[in-house]
Amino acid sequence: xxxxxxxxxxxxxxxxxxxxxxxxxxxxxxxxxxxxxxxxxxxxxxxxxxxxxxxxxxxxxxxxxxxxxxxxxxxxxxxxxxxxxxxxxxxxxxxxxxxxxxxxxxxxxxxxxxxxxxxxxxxxxxxxxxxxxxxxxxxxxxxxxxxxxxxxxxxxxxxxxxxxxxxxxxxxxxxxxxxxxxxxxxxxxxxxxxxxxxxxxxxxxxxxxxxxxxxxxxxxxxxxxxxxxxxxxxxxxxxxxxxxxxxxxxxxxxxxxxxxxxxxxxxxxxxxxxxxxxxxxxxxxxxxxxxxxxxxxxxxxxxxxxxxxxxxxxxxxxxxxxxxxxxxxxxxxxxxxxxxxxxxxxxxxxxxxxxxxxxxxxxxxxxxxxxxxxxxxx
Numbered sequence: 525x526x527x528x529x530x531x532x533x534x535x536x537x538x539x540x541x542x543x544x545x546x547x548x549x550x551x552x553x554x555x556x557x558x559x560x561x562x563x564x565x566x567x568x569x570x571x572x573x574x575x576x577x578x579x580x581x582x583x584x585x586x587x588x589x590x591x592x593x594x595x596x597x598x599x600x601x602x603x604x605x606x607x608x609x610x611x612x613x614x615x616x617x618x619x620x621x622x623x624x625x626x627x628x629x630x631x632x633x634x635x636x637x638x639x640x641x642x643x644x645x646x647x648x649x650x651x652x653x654x655x656x657x658x659x660x661x662x663x664x665x666x667x668x669x670x671x672x673x674x675x676x677x678x679x680x681x682x683x684x685x686x687x688x689x690x691x692x693x694x695x696x697x698x699x700x701x702x703x704x705x706x707x708x709x710x711x712x713x714x715x716x717x718x719x720x721x722x723x724x725x726x727x728x729x730x731x732x733x734x735x736x737x738x739x740x741x742x743x744x745x746x747x748x749x750x751x752x753x754x755x756x757x758x759x760x761x762x763x764x765x766x767x768x769x770x771x772x773x774x775x776x777x778x779x780x781x782x783x784x785x786x787x788x789x790x791x792x793x794x795x796x797x798x799x800x801x802x803x804x805x806x807x808x809x810x811x812x813x814x815x816x817x818x819x820x821x822x823x824x825x826x827x828x829x830x831x832x833x834x835x836x837x838x839x840x841x842x843x844x845x846x847x848x849x850x851x852x853x854x855x856x857x858x859x860x861x862x863x864x865x866x867x868x869x870x871x872x873x874x875x876x877x878x879x880x881x882x883x884x885x886x887x888x889x890x891x892x893x894x895x896x897x898x899x900x901x902x
């Protein structure tokens with residue numbers, strides 16, 4: 525079955541909940557619902573505008589407040605931090621699908637990025653949390669400081685030991701204030717008398733496929749196995765078994781192999797109103813898979829924060845601008861928090877975007893985005 529690019533694009537937008545005004549409602553429950561539906565919300569440290577995790581949630585929850593995420597993570601405990609393809613928030617109900625990888629890391633070889641810490645360091649920080657309760661890296665004052673071996677490293681060896689303990693599932697991030705993390709025993713944070721049973725390899729693969737189908741609508745092997753190419757043979761086998769059971773339908777999009785659930789193809793959503801504009805994070809689930817984005821939207825996004833300034837095309841931290849079902853611009857923004865205003869560093873129209881057709885709607889979106897950027901952290 526052939527699916528036009530336009531129909532595939534609209535199905536993906538519906539799956540991403542970017543064609544509806546307030547798809548998840550409001551409050552901490554909306555945060556949990558959004559993370560559950562999307563499968564993950566990526567965390568990033570860059571703070572030239574609001575950080576990616578807050579930005580992604582704001583794009584789908586117009587009344588989003590940063591405190592809603594704090595409540596979901598620290599009080600309701602409906603989301604937790606884990607490595608997906610990158611550091612992300614994921615639904616706490618899905619933790620068992622991440623446990624096999626955590627145990628594999630715990631029992632596998634000592635990774636090269638662990639070099640500045642030892643197993644004894646990890647045991648020491650876990651014991652410190654177990655005996656003294658939750659802590660942040662600022663609470664550790666007895667470390668002998670070392671030189672950084674990479675840009676985002678800490679001079680405190682305990683910082684790396686804490687991060688290793690999180691990747692192993694021994695500790696979890698129970699609270700986050702900006703990028704300052706509070707670490708707690710995983711069992712104690714979730715109130716487990718015993719941890720959930722880890723998913724089997726087949727259950728984990730089915731979870732990955734179901735997550736992609738829910739958040740993408742129409743999937744390909746690369747989109748299901750994003751940053752996990754070794755899973756492609758097993759994923760294809762699982763997909764083909766579902767095709768045989770008529771649970772999935774093979775489709776082509778611009779000649780590229782994809783699949784979708786039959787009910788997804790029954791009614792293709794209409795094109796969203798072009799006046800509906802989203803300024804999307806470069807780490808948004810719609811943007812992060814660059815090849816898929818280019819195939820569906822004809823837009824090639826370039827993340828240029830680490831590109832020398834003379835070689836940049838769109839700017840340091842350009843945000844793709846979605847108007848209806850088209851990416852019409854890329855705008856490089858910076859929040860001047862002292863002056864309390866949003867600065868446009870560079871504005872580039874893309875595709876069929878134009879000042880005459882889209883300027884008013886984009887300006888309104890910029891105004892809303894500025895209000896969100898400068899809102900009190902409540």
